[in-house]
Amino acid sequence: MTSQIMLIDSQMADLQATKHVLSQGGYNVVEATSGISALKQIESMVRNIDMVILNAALDELNGFEVCRSLRRHPETVHLPILAFTAPTSREQKTEMFEAGADDCMSKPYEPSELLARVKVQLRRSKKPTGVQAAKSKIFAVYSLRGGSGVTTLATNLSVSLAQLWNEDVVLVDLVLASSQARLMFNLLPNRTWEELGRVSAEDIDDHLLNTMLLQHSSGVSVLPAPRVQECREPLDGARIRHTLSLLRARYRYVVLDMPHDLQEGTVAALEESDKILSVMVPDVASLANQLAALETFKLMNYSSHRVRIVMNRIHERNQVDSNHIETTLKRPVDVVIPFAGDAATEAINLGQPLTLAAPESAVSTALEDFAFHLSKKDHSEGQPAEPSQAWQRASRRLSHQQRKGLGRFFGWGPPPLKEPELED
Ligand SMILES: Nc1ncnc2c1ncn2[C@@H]1O[C@H](COP(=O)(O)OP(=O)(O)OP(=O)(O)O)[C@@H](O)[C@H]1O
Ligand SMILES: [Mg+2]
Known part of the structure; x- marks a missing residue:
């Protein structure tokens, strides 16, 4: 089944560009342009969202708050989240991970890298069923x-x-x-x-x-x-x-x-x-x-x-x-x-x-x-x-x-009950 990604970005040009990359990668994209509208949409269709990609800077509610909010809610606590953070800000990246993001990238990005990272996150969250x-x-x-x-x-x-x-x-x-x-x-x-x-x-x-x-x-x-x-x-x-x-x-x-x-x-x-x-x-x-x-x-x-x-x-x-x-x-x-x-x-x-x-x-x-x-x-x-x-x-x-010729790894054979080695 095609995975569905919630993409949240207040910059329309960026939103459309990332949407295009994801669609080309074979994903369905649901879009939102503000933190609050995104959370409302996720709430209404939580079972149909497989991953969230969001920008750190967002209108109404910023990306960090959206992230924290998703991590607080039991239904979304395990949803993979990839965040776009400012390229030069290590603090922003750290804060984003602390807020609960699984991965961070900066814009501009290589489309192939974004798709590779999305694939990893989706694979981690949807471990294969049956085969194992x-x-x-x-x-x-x-x-x-x-x-x-x-x-x-x-x-x-x-x-x-x-x-x-x-x-x-x-x-x-x-x-x-x-x-x-x-x-x-x-x-x-x-x-x-x-x-x-x-x-x-x-x-x-x-x-x-x-x-x-x-x-x-x-x-x-x-x-x-x-x-x-x-x-x-x-x-x-x-x-x-x-x-x-x-x-x-x-x-x-x-x-x-x-x-x-x-x-x-x-x-x-x-x-x-x-x-x-x-x-x-x-x-x-x-x-x-x-x-x-x-x-x-x-x-x-x-x-x-x-x-x-x-x-x-x-x-x-x-x-x-x-x-x-x-x-x-x-x-x-x-x-x-x-x-x-x-x-x-x-x-x-x-x-x-x-x-x-x-x-x-x-x-x-x-x-x-x-x-x-x-x-x-x-x-x-x-x-x-x-x-x-x-x-x-x-x-x-x-x-x-x-x-030492003790045979099998743990010498399960006799004498199995060796005297206990006391902890310090
Ligand atoms: N190898 C060990 N050496 C010393 N103390 C141990 C050892 N293994 C367990 N204990 C201690 O024994 C107590 C009971 O351990 P644990 O709670 O794991 O047992 P349990 O069988 O799960 O008990 P319960 O019936 O409550 O489920 C704990 O205080 C634990 O720290
Ligand atoms: Mg027990």
Whole structure:
């Protein structure tokens, strides 16, 4: 479908010239000559506008204010905006980015450059649907017991995946009773899962999701749970399945912060997942819960390959012997996340995930390695064209392990339960 661009410029000659370039580029153009008339038009046809191009200097309401206004409104918060700013004014450009513009250019411009930038913005906002579906991975971070570090792990794995591969990753907060995932990033929600509970499954579309997704600078987008538990009833399986299929089509990685139950929506999310990261802590109650979870997965016919057992050392001291844990579970623990000390809680208080705040710490390293291990083969078996710092760190560790003859990257085999490395 042809994309429709709202072009706002009070200079008639410039307006017509840019309109001509965009039309030649195959876009439909809706024009406005003042900030106020533009906002009115956008309001009346918001679902039909794919992008906004505006001039910084505008009659009535200037370009900065229009930009801020679009970013304030949930329906337009994610609309790509390209702004024309004065060629010599760096401050104007900075202010425009701060007001919410995605890109800035100056006039006069090369028509081919404008079209190239428009194409990039439209591609970013309309990630292809369908084609990626088979290629994406959904990870459900799950525990039947609360307080085991599910949100901490989901958050940091999302960050690591985004940072390793320079990919947009989505973190879906399915814990409707308490909206924690967004707090880990210090993000304020506009709209939340609550909205999805109000419409039928078929009416959930990319546009509606765009109004809810919160972007974090790490590359992680968060689909937040309600701030207050407003849902009259939990989200049903149909809505969750449909939403996940939309997200699968847009993101290479989808990470789910799961509730600690087995309600219909939870089971739907588990079923949609490629891998279940079943979290436990080294104490007896958690072991009992892990055992129950594994038995439930078996009853649901989930292959054991779909499940990874994650031991999260939230306590400084080991409460239960590693051998006892593995003997009881009748399978090895797949990965151990070390005790992070106060850093884990500080990360929550500051709204800055551990893997960003202290990427070289033992806990961040373990999480980054785990994210690498979970990554899609076309990622982990190749070398990125522009290796990120996270990738360089992880691949250094890989080479080191291989040189030492430790076999597979993370030595998932025995002994998986190494003693925790305490944080400073
Ligand atoms: N590896 C770790 N080392 C130390 N503390 C940790 C670690 N992982 C998590 N924590 C701490 O444990 C507490 C619970 O973590 P988190 O909120 O992530 O768990 P949860 O399973 O999502 O809990 P909830 O039941 O509230 O959803 C937090 O205070 C967190 O900082
Ligand atoms: Mg949680």
